[in-house]
Amino acid sequence: MSVYVGVKHVKRVIFQKHIDYRDESEYRVIALDKTIEYIDISKSIKAVIASTKTPNITLIKKLCADIQCELLKAHYEPTDCIFHLLPVS
Secondary structure, eight states: OOHHHHHHHHHHHHHOOOGGGTTOOOOOOOOOSTTOOOOOOGGGOOEEEEETTOSOHHHHHHHHHHHTOEEEEEEEETTTTEEEEEEOO
């Protein structure tokens, strides 16, 4: 395999988003320096959205409180076919 094909494959795997996630905003951080093991993104997180089936919501609530971000629950309402984001109490 040529280097070009390898780079092309890596770009496709890392930067191409599946169509199901086309409306999501996200950032990907790639560290080319092998000495970097951890990047603190806690100040960048605005909210966490959990499903009604998310396990261990107590731990997630604590982590959100620790970094001061909002925790929301996605609730599907079949009558209007819409997901509603509700605060977790």
